Amino acid sequence: MSPNIIKPILQLNGARIYLRPLKVEDAPIFLEATQVDEIRHMTGLKRNFNLAEIEAHIRRCLDHPLRYDFAICLQADHRMIGELSVLEIDPENLTAEFRIALSQIRFTSQGYGSEAIELIKTWAFKQLRLKTLSLQVFGHNPRGIRAYEKCGFQVMEVKKEAFEYQDKYSDEIMMQARNPLYE
Numbered sequence: 534m535s536p537n538i539i540k541p542i543l544q545l546n547g548a549r550i551y552l553r554p555l556k557v558e559d560a561p562i563f564l565e566a567t568q569v570d571e572i573r574h575m576t577g578l579k580r581n582f583n584l585a586e587i588e589a590h591i592r593r594c595l596d597h598p599l600r601y602d603f604a605i606c607l608q609a610d611h612r613m614i615g616e617l618s619v620l621e622i623d624p625e626n627l628t629a630e631f632r633i634a635l636s637q638i639r640f641t642s643q644g645y646g647s648e649a650i651e652l653i654k655t656w657a658f659k660q661l662r663l664k665t666l667s668l669q670v671f672g673h674n675p676r677g678i679r680a681y682e683k684c685g686f687q688v689m690e691v692k693k694e695a696f697e698y699q700d701k702y703s704d705e706i707m708m709q710a711r712n713p714l715y716e
Contacts, residue, residue, distance in 0.1 A: 545603070545652045545653070545656055546608075546652075547608075547648045547649070547651070547652050548608070548648065549607065549608055549609070549644070549645065549648060550605055550606060550607055550608060550614070550645055550648050550649055550652075551606050551608055552603040552604070552605060552606075552617070552649060552652055552653060553603060553604050553606060554595075554601075554602070554603060554604070555591055555594065555595065555602040555603055555604050555616055556591070556604070557588050557591050557592060557595075559591065559604050559613055559616070560584055560587040560588045560591055561584065562604075562613045562636055563587050563591070563616060563636075564582060564583075564584050564587045565636060565637075566615070566616075566634060566635075566636035566637070567581070567582050567587070568581075571638050594618070597620075599620070599621070599622040599623075599624070600618060600619060600620035600621070600622060601618065601619045601620075602616065602617075602618045602620075603616065603617050603618070603653070604616055605617060605633075605635070605645065605649045607645075613636065614635055614636055614637070614640045614645060615633065615634055615635035615636050615640065615645070615646070615649070616633075616634060616636075617631070617632060617633035617634070617649055617650075617653055618631070618632050618633075619631055619653060619657055619661070619666070620632070622661065622663075626664070627661075627662060627663050627664040627665075627715075628663060628664060628665045628666075628667065629657060629661070629663050629665075629666055629667070630666075630667050630668065630669075631650075631653065631654075631657075631666045631667065631668045632668060632669075633646060633649060633650060633653075641676055642676055646676075646677070646680045647680045647683050647684055650680060650681065650684040651684050654666055654684060654685070654710055658712040658713075658714065662712075662714075663712060664711065664712050664715045665709050665710065665711050665712065666686075666709065666710045666712075667689070667707065667708065667709045667710075668681065668686065668707075668708050668709075669705055669706065669707055669708075670705075670706050670708060671703045671704070671705060671706070672691075672703045672704035672705075672706060673698075673701075673703040678706065678708075681708050682708075684710065685710045686708040686709060686710045687708060687709060687710070688706055688707070688708055689707045689708060689709045690706075690707040691704050691705070691706050691707070692704060692705040692706075692707075
């Protein structure tokens with residue numbers, strides 16, 4: 534059995550947010566998020582990017598057959614508040630990796646990330662029929678860890694002091710959610 538890899542997909546709707554396919558026109562918001570120090574620290578981003586690089590990255594992502602990239606948008610005003618990806622899809626083993634980043638700290642701790650994670654996890658398990666969805670998070674990101682645990686991700690491995698940022702070291706934590714249909 535292989536996942537149903539068909540692009541583009543429809544919008545995924547939640548109570549307060551929705552996920553829609555990422556567009557090149559989203560690049561300025563994406564770029565803005567890469568310039569927020571705390572977001573950079575939480576996501577492990579070390580280098581700087583310019584708008585052309587972000588646009589090229591989005592084009593590559595959209596053209597890649599084994600990944601899906603979404604904008605996280607508010608239902609109330611359709612404002613993009615972050616982005617997420619299901620990537621490294623392995624059609625033979627029915628596995629994929631997952632990443633998420635909110636664009637501003639003011640959008641954290643409000644449940645938007647958890648809602649987005651639940652939407653994408655449900656979609657990946659039902660539509661792509663994935664067995665597992667895996668992610669990496671840093672030990673200095675307790676909000677992210679709580680959100681992932683709340684959404685059913687479990688710690689699989691901890692790499693001690695594997696990430697250095699501004700002369701400080703953090704653990705790299707590997708987490709995974711399993712599709713209950715395969716248990």
